Amino acid sequence: MKPEKEVFLVIFVSIFTSGGTDFNPFSDDVLHTINWVPAASFPDEDNLLNDEDSLLLTTNNKEKYRCIFPKPQSSGSRSQEELNHNGPSEEELLSPLYKQSSCSYRIESYWTYELCHGKYLRQYHEVKESGKKGHLQEYYLGYYKKEDNNQEPPVEDAQKPHKKRKVDNMELTYYQVNFTEGTKCDLTGEHRKARLHYVCQPDGKGEVYELKETSSCEYEVVVLTALLCSHPAYKTADQPVQGIRCEPLDGSPRRPKSLDLLELENTQGRYNRKQTQEVHPVIQRPQQETVQQPSWDPSKGSHGTDLKSSTDQQLLNDFLKGEYCIQGGLGWWKHEFCYGKHIIQFHEEGGSKTVITLGVWSEGRHLQWLGENPSKRPKPIKERKFISHFYGAGDYCDISGKPRHAEVRIKCKENADSSHAVSLYLVEPESCVYILVVESPILCALIDKADNNGIVKL
Structure with a gap:
């Protein structure tokens, strides 16, 4: 403190x-x-x-x-200790990592990332289907090339300070290693590439601390290593x-x-706490999940339960008409679901909007999908927790050679903090095939009214 x-x-x-x-x-x-x-x-x-x-x-x-x-x-130039440094360069210090046979891994909910230092960065997921042999879905995010990373800086940059970034609330100097010529990206038409930021961490053994997609098929990775700590530019010092x-x-x-x-x-407060403070726990949700909360609370209206009930019904009607769309997602891509209309993912930047359609609603395609997948039909009402809908004819996917499509699971979520909280998350079990889950207490009544095909009529 x-x-x-x-x-x-x-x-x-x-x-x-x-x-x-x-x-x-x-x-x-x-x-x-x-x-x-x-x-x-x-x-x-x-x-x-x-x-x-x-x-x-x-x-x-x-x-x-x-x-x-x-x-x-002054932070406009390098310290005298850095300028006088005549020891090994960054590439030489990192060479033990490059030579080791083992790789570093970061496991997330869907993808596993494999970083083989000085070689390549890969993301992969093993797709398993019941009764079928599993297959590997993988993308190379970039390869290490010595000529891209072993160039002396221009003379005019020799005096400039090294670049820094925040890691765990600390400003740390980093050494950037570029990985290029990865798997081609169907969104940009360019090869995937990654920037690896190696930072000094006394106990670091090459672990991947953070990995994020900064723009379509471009990645930024923070790597912890003790090897850079002997260099005066990278060692951490108490402020x-x-x-x-x-x-x-x-x-x-x-x-x-x-x-x-x-x-x-403040001194008296440490020893004299007469009032009980209300504690509100902080709940962290998965990255894909976004909770939308209306700015009003219908249950607190002057007409009590009647107002809450009529507001709930109006919200459901707007949802079924496709007029109340739900948006979610964290990171580069956001998602939008409009019931009975479409599912899209989009990114907005600089006044422009990139949109990819993941699926469009058609009752005929939905019924055909149910005929081919009878297990997707709704269960009996007493056992029913969700209903599934098929949204097809999305944008063409270069990887699969087919249009994108998605299964939407509308779930009843009981015992939520608010009756109007809506959770939305999206997973991609295989290339350009999606599962979108929408869950809320307000959807429980909707699920009970669905017919044998999972369709709800106004």
Whole structure:
């Protein structure tokens, strides 16, 4: 925990008009503490008034202070230790990883990622169908090529600091390794590629800390390794706490009265907790799942149950008409489901929208699908927890050579925190074949009204 004085500093500085200092009290990268010094502690007061690193501050109680902020440390060039470094280069330090026969793995809910350092990055999933031999679905996200990663930086870049990124709330210098010429992407027409960011971690053995798709078929991977820690540019160092000195003016007390009162209340609060606080647990959901909550709560209307019931029915009617569409998804792609109309995935950026249709509703295609897959018909009402619908004739898939299609499972979700919470998540068990699950307490009545084909009529 940061010092309480630092918490006060944010309040203290934010309520005053300040000069043109570079100091940023809202930055978490550098820690500061306030030293309240006696009056007349600063020499050459006239120059201080014009110093961009000093501020005149006035509290709500009209107490006045002059504060001197520490000079910001320059980050515009590399440290002398880095410039004097004549040891192994990054590629040489990472060579033991490149030479080892074992690979690093990251297992997620559907895909498994295999990183063979200095060789390739692959994602794969074994598709198993009942009564059939399983087959492997795999994509290479890029291959290591020495010529892409062993180039000396231009002379003008030699003085520039190394790039940094946040890892577990710490700013760490990273070394980038490019993997290129992966499996061709049917969305972009280009080969997949990945940027690997190796960072110093004293216990790291080449583990994949994070992997994300930054744009279609382009990936960014954070890798932990102890091998870079011997290089001065990558080793982690404890960040010192920098002092801000403040002296009182015009007879003000050495410390603001409100600060003394705040610290007294905090001290008493540790030992005197008379009121019971309500605790709200934080529930983390799978990445694919998005919960939509209306901004109103119909159950709290003036007509009680009648209003709740009529609102629920109106919401269901709008859903069945395809007028109430549900959106979800995290990351690059978002998903939209409009009942009786379509399922799409889309990405919006810079005013443009990329849309891929995963399936379109047709009662005829749905009935044909049920005829070919009788197990997809609804179960008896007493056993029924969900109904399945078929959405076909989606956009053409280059990998399978067929149109995309999806099974939509509409599920009754009991005992939810809110009767109007809707969960939506999408999985792709094989290339361009999808299962979309929509679940909510409000859908329970809908499922009971479905006929033997799973169709609900208004």
